Amino acid sequence: MARRRQEGNFFFRLDVDFFSDRKIKILKARYGADGITLYIYLLCEIYKAGYYLKIDEDFEFIVSDDLNMDSNKVKQVLNFLLERSLFDNTLFQSDKVLTSAGIQRRYQAMVKARALKTPITVERFWLLPEEETETFIKVHPSLNNSENKSDNSRKNDDNSRKNNTKGKERKGEYIDTAPPGTYFADPSLNEVFLLFLKVRQDSGDHLTEAQIQLLKEDLSSMSDNPDELITIVKKSTMSGWKTFYPLKKGRGKKTEAKNSKNRFNNFQQREYDFEVYEKKLLSKAEEG
Template identity: 50%
Template sequence: MARPKTRGLLYFPLDIDFFEDNKIRILKARYKSDGVQIYLFLLCEIYRKGYYIKVDDDFEYIISDELGIDQNKVKQVLNFLLKRSLFDNTLFNSDKVLTSAGIQKRYQLGIKERMRKSKEPLEVGRYWLLNKNETEPFIKCTLFEDNSGNLDSFSWKNECNSSEKSLNKSKENNIKNNIFQLPELEQAFQLYLVVRKSNFGDILPEQIQALREDLLKLSDNPEEQLAIVKKATASGWKSFYPSRKQEKKTKKKIGFTNYSGGRKYEMDSLELDLLGIQEGKQDGSDKKR
């Protein structure tokens, strides 16, 4: 029987300038050695299992008991780590997951030698924060898959060529799975959430869901959706709004309709006048005959 693959690390690298990082300095200044101890404890727990951990409401009590630190202080430190982006706040709010892009980069480095001997890549999923360029070749991320034989939620190219019914079904699946069809769009959306939280405070899961639905209503085109999200991020908006390209299309459509309506009225009148002239000429011709 084959031995199951080990996803976790036996040890992980720690930068020699760890204590020179301003985030760590502030952590130590506010919570003394307890803050640093809690952070390192969480890193050990994450790397023990892989590149993330899922927690629940009892997790803070477990840390408190393991380290002998007051539970309220554990909660304060965890909130600080999330607020200062030492852990990804969006994933924690939506799925109670602790990880970060930096953690995942160090995780790749930690398993690199092991994966050289492996015949198959290591598969990761929806909690992977690194983009395709940052992901090592020995990592297979389902978010990057284009093949329709894989997860339906990620096969946006095939969905674009399907019927309207299939498109609506795909939208429902994306909303349900909290993921967009286009990986670049999902990454841009996550960045928008970070900026929005910085400007307007914490975001509830229900609000995140509503933002996803609003974006899908604004456009069916993934490229237009991406442009809308990037514009909202750069402008620091609280909600999504139609792009200028869409607004021009709408205005052009309305103007053309009004113009066509007026033009049609004029043409109808002109046709009636011409018809009258032709009938008059015909009557004159008949009289001459």
């Protein structure tokens, strides 16, 4: 009886500088150990299946149960992983598929030993260009729908850049490469948000509309005050950050620090009405 051909993998490589990666540092800073756990869990599921994982609407609840993690947090971390390109957002939006070019490069290294003897045929969701695809990986262009989607994505990006140059003088230079449209009802907030997008694009980040929507939702969840949101966006823009962080509420600490000046060795001083106190002293002096 012929031995069944192995489709997935039994293990995958985890680089020793995993925690030195800037994206991983931010993931841990925002979501703690839960963020790291979920990312590694997803990598295990992907490599167990091969080089991609197709999910459905129940997936978040399954992961939530497996990891004993709130389903809303699962959704937040997944959105972060897509926004930071740890997974390919285009494929996820079109086909609910989790994979990335980096995952597929590591997949090639993992299957090399056995694929040199028997080449592996990939039919769907292959992201690597021909020059990066090893000879033992056989890609069927007619079946690999990710190629067509990536080509269409490039064309749309090019058209978007051409269209966005119009009206540059009318609304300000920052509109040059920022996606058109109004994202916030408050004009000032919308302006600084568009500036943030423009700075990200100038640094080489080609954001999809889905990624922009996630950024908008993330920002909106931080405050109901437009002025606070404007401050958050400006800080992220000036700092070169790729996402937003809530403002630190330091007013309570400052007030406490001021009050601490009126304390001696952790004992709260009494509050005196000095006019009444002065009258008492005068009356005692007259009696004496």
